[in-house]
Amino acid sequence: xxxxxxxxxxxxxxxxxxxxxxxxxxxxxxxxxxxxxxxxxxxxxxxxxxxxxxxxxxxxxxxxxxxxxxxxxxxxxxxxxxxxxxxxxxxxxxxxxxxxxxxxxxxxxxxxxxxxxxxxxxxxxxxxxxxxxxxxxxxxxxxxxxxxxxxxxxxxxxxxxxxxxxxxxxxxxxxxxxxxxxxxxxxxxxxxxxxxxxxxxxxxxxxxxxxxxxxxxxxxxxxxxxx
Amino acid sequence: xxxxxxxxxxxxxxxxxxxxxxxxxxxxxxxxxxxxxxxxxxxxxxxxxxxxxxxxxxxxxxxxxxxxxxxxxxxxxxxxxxxxxxxxxxxxxxxxxxxxxxxxxxxxxxxxxxxxxxxxxxxxxxxxxxxxxxxxxxxxxxxxxxxxxxxxxxxxxxxxxxxxxxxxxxxxxxxxxxxxxxxxxxxxxxxxxxxxxxxxxxxxxxxxxxxxxxxxxxxxxxxxxxxxxxx
Numbered sequence: 001x002x003x004x005x006x007x008x009x010x011x012x013x014x015x016x017x018x019x020x021x022x023x024x025x026x027x028x029x030x031x032x033x034x035x036x037x038x039x040x041x042x043x044x045x046x047x048x049x050x051x052x053x054x055x056x057x058x059x060x061x062x063x064x065x066x067x068x069x070x071x072x073x074x075x076x077x078x079x080x081x082x083x084x085x086x087x088x089x090x091x092x093x094x095x096x097x098x099x100x101x102x103x104x105x106x107x108x109x110x111x112x113x114x115x116x117x118x119x120x121x122x123x124x125x126x127x128x129x130x131x132x133x134x135x136x137x138x139x140x141x142x143x144x145x146x147x148x149x150x151x152x153x154x155x156x157x158x159x160x161x162x163x164x165x166x167x168x169x170x171x172x173x174x175x176x177x178x179x180x181x182x183x184x185x186x187x188x189x190x191x192x193x194x195x196x197x198x199x200x201x202x203x204x205x206x207x208x209x210x211x212x213x214x215x216x217x218x219x220x221x222x223x224x225x226x227x
Numbered sequence: 228x229x230x231x232x233x234x235x236x237x238x239x240x241x242x243x244x245x246x247x248x249x250x251x252x253x254x255x256x257x258x259x260x261x262x263x264x265x266x267x268x269x270x271x272x273x274x275x276x277x278x279x280x281x282x283x284x285x286x287x288x289x290x291x292x293x294x295x296x297x298x299x300x301x302x303x304x305x306x307x308x309x310x311x312x313x314x315x316x317x318x319x320x321x322x323x324x325x326x327x328x329x330x331x332x333x334x335x336x337x338x339x340x341x342x343x344x345x346x347x348x349x350x351x352x353x354x355x356x357x358x359x360x361x362x363x364x365x366x367x368x369x370x371x372x373x374x375x376x377x378x379x380x381x382x383x384x385x386x387x388x389x390x391x392x393x394x395x396x397x398x399x400x401x402x403x404x405x406x407x408x409x410x411x412x413x414x415x416x417x418x419x420x421x422x423x424x425x426x427x428x429x430x431x432x433x434x435x436x437x438x439x440x441x442x443x444x445x446x447x448x449x450x451x452x453x454x455x456x457x458x
Contacts, residue, residue, distance in 0.1 A: 048356070074352075076358075077356075083349070085349075087347075087352075091371045091374075100367075104354070104358035104359040147356075
């Protein structure tokens with residue numbers, strides 16, 4: 001079953017993106033050096049960037065189709081997004097941050113789900129704090145929890161570990177690996193090592209084009225991290 | 228010396244009522260204009276920006292006169308509002324509130340606009356991915372983050388409204404109990420033989436109210452700021 005199908009074109013000044021790939025459930029890695037268009041593609045899936053032309057479908061839902069003039073607004077897509085810099089709301093407590101997506105999506109409060117997510121990410125002791133008081137690793141864990149609690153159909157992670165040092169990366173990656181069975185993910189990174197641990201399939205990008213797609217063996221023949 | 232006479236109380240209460248109503252009614256308009264100026268590019272934006280700031284640079288008497296010919300009984304807008312909606316501004320306290328709100332408007336808009344411009348828009352994007360539509364992004368992210376600017380703008384507008392004199396007296400005169408605010412009362416007392424003591428009392432009251440507004444706004448702004456950084 002193919003669940004996410006993408007075929008998009010977008011021109012951004014001198015740079016252009018023309019990318020086409022499908023991804024099944026599991027974790028699809030978008031792998032490429034910085035400037036290869038990874039983040040823009042993820043933003044198109046989320047609806048934050050509108051493609052010039054193309055089509056994006058998730059399961060059987062058309063999110064974007066330039067021919068049929070379909071463009072589901074961001075807030076109706078139900079796609080969780082973990083940003084590189086966390087982007088927690090500074091004026092809300094960690095608890096209110098975690099609860100934000102559920103409230104905005106109009107879901108009933110689910111204390112069991114909240115407890116499960118909080119335990120899973122080990123953020124119970126942070127719940128009453130403000131994001132300004134959290135460490136980088138704590139912030140990213142809360143960001144993952146916030147995206148999960150809106151019960152997304154798909155989880156986008158854009159270099160979620162890039163702002164962290166190596167030790168913190170090793171600390172957080174296992175949480176993400178354990179998420180693999182819960183929700184399908186698109187995981188952006190230029191770290192082969194990181195992707196080797198989490199990805200189930202790989203899409204390689206270069207200069208806005210897909211240069212290869214397949215299994216994790218695509219990571220093995222590369223020496224290591226792309227700059 | 229500090230026995231405030233009943234008619235002085237009337238002027239004080241009237242001033243407070245006019246300033247509070249003027250600032251509260253101006254606030255939603257101020258937010259809308261500030262948001263438009265901060266976030267949207269549109270044809271005539273510079274013109275709108277200029278018009279909003281006009282009361283700040285025009286002689287207040289001119290603003291009052293323009294209000295008189297537009298919102299007066301025989302003015303274009305004034306006659307329409309009076310005939311169809313029963314709203315009368317001329318020589319009423321509501322007219323004073325209109326004049327004060329208009330004079331305070333540029334001071335209201337500027338801090339709110341700056342606060343909105345300073346907000347990281349990526350936070351609004353994040354809110355949208357979490358299911359918030361435009362309005363809920365505005366209410367749950369943009370405005371709370373702009374709160375210090377909202378407080379600053381509101382207090383500046385309130386203070387301006389409280390002290391407004393020129394536009395108000397030109398538009399609605401200074402009728403005791405209806406449109407005679409503290410400022411107008413002080414002015415008229417200084418023109419009256421033996422009015423110095425009463426004028427002095429009202430001056431003290433004006434200073435106390437202005438200081439209190441500043442202290443309260445400072446306290447609110449600090450609390451709002453603390454919420455972003457502390458626990």
